[in-house]
Amino acid sequence: MEQPIRYELIKKDKKTGARRGRIYTPHGIIETPVFMPVGTQATVKAMTPDELKEMVDAKIILGNTYHLFLRPGDELVRDAGGLHKFMNWDRAILTDSGGFQVFSLSDLRNISEEGVGFKSHLDGSSLFISPEKSISIQNNLGSDIMMCFDECVPYPADYEYTKSSMERTTRWAERCKKAHKNPERQGLFGIVQGGMYKDLRKESAKQLIELDFPGYAVGGLSVGEPAELMYDVLAETTPYLPEDKPRYLMGVGSPDYLIEAVFRGIDMCDCVLPTRIARNGTAMTTNGKVVVRNATYERDFTPLDPECDCYTCKNYTRAYIRHLIKCGEILGARLLSIHNLRFLVRLMENVRKAIEDDRLTEFRDEFYSKYYHK
Amino acid sequence: MEQPIRYELIKKDKKTGARRGRIYTPHGIIETPVFMPVGTQATVKAMTPDELKEMVDAKIILGNTYHLFLRPGDELVRDAGGLHKFMNWDRAILTDSGGFQVFSLSDLRNISEEGVGFKSHLDGSSLFISPEKSISIQNNLGSDIMMCFDECVPYPADYEYTKSSMERTTRWAERCKKAHKNPERQGLFGIVQGGMYKDLRKESAKQLIELDFPGYAVGGLSVGEPAELMYDVLAETTPYLPEDKPRYLMGVGSPDYLIEAVFRGIDMCDCVLPTRIARNGTAMTTNGKVVVRNATYERDFTPLDPECDCYTCKNYTRAYIRHLIKCGEILGARLLSIHNLRFLVRLMENVRKAIEDDRLTEFRDEFYSKYYHK
Numbered sequence: 168m169e170q171p172i173r174y175e176l177i178k179k180d181k182k183t184g185a186r187r188g189r190i191y192t193p194h195g196i197i198e199t200p201v202f203m204p205v206g207t208q209a210t211v212k213a214m215t216p217d218e219l220k221e222m223v224d225a226k227i228i229l230g231n232t233y234h235l236f237l238r239p240g241d242e243l244v245r246d247a248g249g250l251h252k253f254m255n256w257d258r259a260i261l262t263d264s265g266g267f268q269v270f271s272l273s274d275l276r277n278i279s280e281e282g283v284g285f286k287s288h289l290d291g292s293s294l295f296i297s298p299e300k301s302i303s304i305q306n307n308l309g310s311d312i313m314m315c316f317d318e319c320v321p322y323p324a325d326y327e328y329t330k331s332s333m334e335r336t337t338r339w340a341e342r343c344k345k346a347h348k349n350p351e352r353q354g355l356f357g358i359v360q361g362g363m364y365k366d367l368r369k370e371s372a373k374q375l376i377e378l379d380f381p382g383y384a385v386g387g388l389s390v391g392e393p394a395e396l397m398y399d400v401l402a403e404t405t406p407y408l409p410e411d412k413p414r415y416l417m418g419v420g421s422p423d424y425l426i427e428a429v430f431r432g433i434d435m436c437d438c439v440l441p442t443r444i445a446r447n448g449t450a451m452t453t454n455g456k457v458v459v460r461n462a463t464y465e466r467d468f469t470p471l472d473p474e475c476d477c478y479t480c481k482n483y484t485r486a487y488i489r490h491l492i493k494c495g496e497i498l499g500a501r502l503l504s505i506h507n508l509r510f511l512v513r514l515m516e517n518v519r520k521a522i523e524d525d526r527l528t529e530f531r532d533e534f535y536s537k538y539y540h541k
Numbered sequence: 542m543e544q545p546i547r548y549e550l551i552k553k554d555k556k557t558g559a560r561r562g563r564i565y566t567p568h569g570i571i572e573t574p575v576f577m578p579v580g581t582q583a584t585v586k587a588m589t590p591d592e593l594k595e596m597v598d599a600k601i602i603l604g605n606t607y608h609l610f611l612r613p614g615d616e617l618v619r620d621a622g623g624l625h626k627f628m629n630w631d632r633a634i635l636t637d638s639g640g641f642q643v644f645s646l647s648d649l650r651n652i653s654e655e656g657v658g659f660k661s662h663l664d665g666s667s668l669f670i671s672p673e674k675s676i677s678i679q680n681n682l683g684s685d686i687m688m689c690f691d692e693c694v695p696y697p698a699d700y701e702y703t704k705s706s707m708e709r710t711t712r713w714a715e716r717c718k719k720a721h722k723n724p725e726r727q728g729l730f731g732i733v734q735g736g737m738y739k740d741l742r743k744e745s746a747k748q749l750i751e752l753d754f755p756g757y758a759v760g761g762l763s764v765g766e767p768a769e770l771m772y773d774v775l776a777e778t779t780p781y782l783p784e785d786k787p788r789y790l791m792g793v794g795s796p797d798y799l800i801e802a803v804f805r806g807i808d809m810c811d812c813v814l815p816t817r818i819a820r821n822g823t824a825m826t827t828n829g830k831v832v833v834r835n836a837t838y839e840r841d842f843t844p845l846d847p848e849c850d851c852y853t854c855k856n857y858t859r860a861y862i863r864h865l866i867k868c869g870e871i872l873g874a875r876l877l878s879i880h881n882l883r884f885l886v887r888l889m890e891n892v893r894k895a896i897e898d899d900r901l902t903e904f905r906d907e908f909y910s911k912y913y914h915k
Binding site: 208209210212213214215238239243246247248253254255465466468482483484486487489490491493494496497498500501 | 582583584586587588589612613617620621622627628629839840842856857858860861863864865867868870871872874875
């Protein structure tokens with residue numbers, strides 16, 4: 168059987184672990200490294216699919232299995248023709264497993280070998296997600312890339328708990344693979360766990376590779392640990408992953424995390440950060456964060472980011488966007504979301520170009536000096 | 542001096558008072574009768590200017606003097622290059638006088654011959670708007686059409702109060718005209734008052750016509766009186782207005798009010814209704830209102846209005862829009878706002894066509910039978 172998800176390694180950076188590649192999906196080709204906007208509830212907040220294409224140039228977005236299971240329900244989405252058709256998005260979609268949200272959003276979790284019982288954060292109803300259930304939901308959603316149901320261990324966690332959880336995640340991955348009904352249309356990725364313990368990360372990678380997934384995620388990072396520790400664990404994990412499969416670091420979206428992840432061999436990242444801070448009135452710009460709701464921008468009739476090519480920066484001023492945010496106007500959240508998403512997507516475009524030109528380290532240093540003033 | 546606002550009467554309907562016309566403004570030509578979306582705080586809620594052009598085909602929008610005076614302040618807007626440039630809208634803008642909002646939104650109003658003192662609904666600060674102040678604000682905003690500062694008498698109101706208020710509105714109109722600094726760039730409309738008293742309406746029209754404005758509004762209607770009374774007063778007012786000037790009925794936006802106003806010789810209407818009910822999850826459709834948040838639409842995979850040509854109806858289903866509204870997603874408010882605005886703008890396109898084709902009454906009856914099921 169031909170895999171629906173294939174990875175092509177175009178170039179390896181000589182000085183770092185960075186990779187320039189390409190992911191082939193049933194809904195288009197994705198140049199990597201790539202940033203993926205998050206569309207939690209079948210919508211990237213405040214955006215239309217057309218804007219994601221034309222203004223952001225996103226090639227792939229995320230959907231959240233936990234949220235869509237609760238609302239509107241995966242069977243409804245299936246009956247609508249799948250998530251692509253339901254939300255009018257014809258490019259690639261990746262769905263997570265629901266595991267992370269079960270642990271972070273729901274109440275009264277009860278983890279067993281069978282799966283996780285929890286109460287809905289919406290109405291308190293008792294629900295259960297097993298590996299088989301997660302896969303069934305994702306099959307109904309019809310995403311291009313699905314994730315295995317895993318336990319995301321909190322930080323800090325002791326060695327014994329982390330080890331047994333990681334081993335269960337492997338057993339769950341095996342069950343996920345067995346339960347998968349559409350392997351010819353949807354690619355299922357394994358998720359490497361193992362907390363901050365390098366030997367467990369190595370062992371997790373080894374066990375998952377034996378199951379032969381078309382891609383691998385690194386889970387359980389960016390969960391409260393120091394950045395240096397995250398970088399360190401990542402650097403000790405990716406070398407154990409196969410070179411001919413894509414690698415996805417889950418849930419990171421700040422510019423430094425994206426760049427450092429690429430340095431350590433990551434191809435895909437996602438995060439709600441750009442749209443969340445947008446709604447709060449903050450822009451990511453070439454020269455660092457701009458909290459546009461601040462009084463200092465009241466009469467600033469310049470664009471958010473003079474170096475930006477986005478719709479927002481070509482048409483609106485900081486003073487106008489500040490006015491909209493101060494008034495709670497939807498357009499303010501929209502304009503900042505467009506800009507922040509475009510900023511991260513373009514950052515990854517520049518990262519890809521830098522890898523091609525053998526100047527990734529120089530690019531990083533120049534970017535940091537302007538963005539972080541260091 | 543050439544007036545910046547000119548009206549061309551193209552055709553009078555033989556059977557009704559309806560007029561097919563054209564308003565020339567410094568920012569484009571407006572075919573009338575026309576519906577004008579409301580952009581209270583320098584944004585038509587949830588919409589970009591480009592969407593208003595491309596998806597709605599709005600030729601003119603409103604800005605609210607009261608709101609813009611409070612936030613971001615008319616001097617800031619002036620320094621940004623005027624309201625058109627501030628909000629990135631290069632078609633026509635009409636600003637109201639602030640009078641209606643002073644009476645409906647602010648606390649502790651104190652009306653004198655000089656003007657109206659009130660407390661801001663935002664922070665309780667004491668403010669004062671006189672006819673001169675209203676004109677100064679509107680001159681700073683730079684709208685194409687400005688309105689005279691008036692008192693909107695509540696319903697019911699006794700004859701004596703209504704009469705003295707109407708006479709003061711005339712004196713204020715005279716002061717507005719004198720205070721107007723840019724009569725070559727901005728057209729100032731008079732507002733006919735007189736409550737529900739036909740002789741006062743006639744007298745108000747007569748007094749304002751003597752002041753020779755380039756257009757006239759009918760104010761003080763749709764303030765709680767029965768629809769039939771409103772239609773009656775309107776029918777007794779418009780015959781006293783000059784045929785060669787545009788006529789604007791303020792603050793009506795339901796389909797029947799729009800059509801009945803056109804029957805009685807009105808050329809322009811505005812209302813927040815389409816965008817307000819959009820955010821609450823209600824669509825106006827050919828077959829009447831659709832409260833899309835209702836459970837009945839949970840699995841309705843058809844468009845909001847099968848006869849509609851808008852972006853929303855071409856791309857999204859009722860089930861999807863219901864999901865968005867139920868989740869409080871911004872995109873739900875956006876898609877319904879696009880649809881409702883397009884619905885009213887297209888309604889007026891059809892009204893214009895019906896006047897041209899001498900079949901306005903037939904059009905009205907057909908529309909009512911489908912929309913109101915009567």
